[in-house]
Amino acid sequence: MIQRDVIVIGAGAAGLFCAAEAGKRGRSVEVLDHAKKVGRKILMSGGGRCNFTNMYASPENFLSQNPHFCKSALSRYTQWDFIALVSEYGIPYHEKTLGQLFCDESASDIVNMLMSECDKAGVTVTTRCEILGVEKLDAGYHLKTSLGDYQCESLVIATGGLSMPKLGATPFGYQIAKQFGLPVLPTRAGLVPFTLHDAQKQVLSELSGVAIDVSAACNDMAFKEAMLFTHRGLSGPSMLQISSYWHPGDTLSINTLPASDALAFIEEARKTSPDAQLSTCLAKLFPKRVVQTLIDFNAWPNKPVKQLTHSEVAGIAETLENWEIKPNGTEGYRTAEVTLGGVDTDALSSKTMMAKNVEGLYFIGEVVDVTGWLGGYNFQWAWSSGWAAGQVV
């Protein structure tokens, strides 16, 4: 039997960070993970460069049934605190866009930093350890694992969400929550590409690999970023972002000209080049392949713009600014970056992340019903929630 003050299940972003914080307070801490390697999602993140935080992170960038829950942790351990740590380790980084900070070299810099923090704090990190059962004792917890039995005072669940099962994701955290009577809100894939119905897919897949700047809106939220056509459907940052606000059956509204007025553009073209075909005019705004597909997809009359009727002009302008697409679905957990929903924040203390009714049981990171936008926000939640628990476990 191994006795620890704190056991953290999950050696990902939140778990490793929390463990180091607890270790610094002199607690004896062990992190257990079933995977062969620690921090696999960190290593994969940001195309291998890890978008580790966002300079503009604030509670507005997170989805949760209770939008206030994340405020305390985010304000007590901020992006600037994490940036200071990254700088202390001399890890080179840069802002890519929109406040998103990436490693210059490799995401492994972040994993090495977390492991070094754990090492300095005397934390033991054990991989290839299956958790077979968790039982509550009068004071603390008993764990049965493939590597033997453990007992601890505080148990931290940092097993993340369901996205990318290939990287070791499991529903373990939700199962433990249910075992101890905590409500778990329905989960769904977030930051995920859309798939299209066959008819739409056939036409739009012609554009596979092409990206255009759009503003994508759904359910009172809009993101102005690139949209990428894929052979399965629609992706790119604007689509990933809006996917977190989309529910099956919802229609997306895509403004393909977020920076200009479509009606004014066509009217101007009718004055300055009345004999030009619609396709020639639109080629000033979009790549040629996109123009042809837009015309085919929407069955627009491709004739000299002077011959367009007022209602045709209005219809084309309306579609350019409000192109309605009803996705078939999303690519699901296989390619999703995050899982929406999870352990209901009503059952947790926003200050400590401890379950309100289960002494010594903590939930941090993505397993909790707090999900960030694309752009480094999800890691910031892992650091902030891990830090909050790390001060008290």
Ligand SMILES: Cc1cc2nc3c(=O)[nH]c(=O)nc-3n(C[C@H](O)[C@H](O)[C@H](O)COP(=O)(O)OP(=O)(O)OC[C@H]3O[C@@H](n4cnc5c(N)ncnc54)[C@H](O)[C@@H]3O)c2cc1C
């Ligand atoms: C491809 C990809 C790219 C991403 N890029 C970014 C990015 O650039 N910026 C950003 O902010 N976010 C990004 N994210 C999201 C981010 O990776 C997660 O939100 C974050 O890792 C969550 O941290 P976590 O510690 O809660 O969970 P995780 O990092 O997922 O860690 C969970 C750990 O628990 C372990 N575990 C799971 N089940 C069990 C079990 N039953 N027993 C034992 N151990 C278990 C896993 O092996 C894993 O090590 C990306 C996600 C993906 C999939």
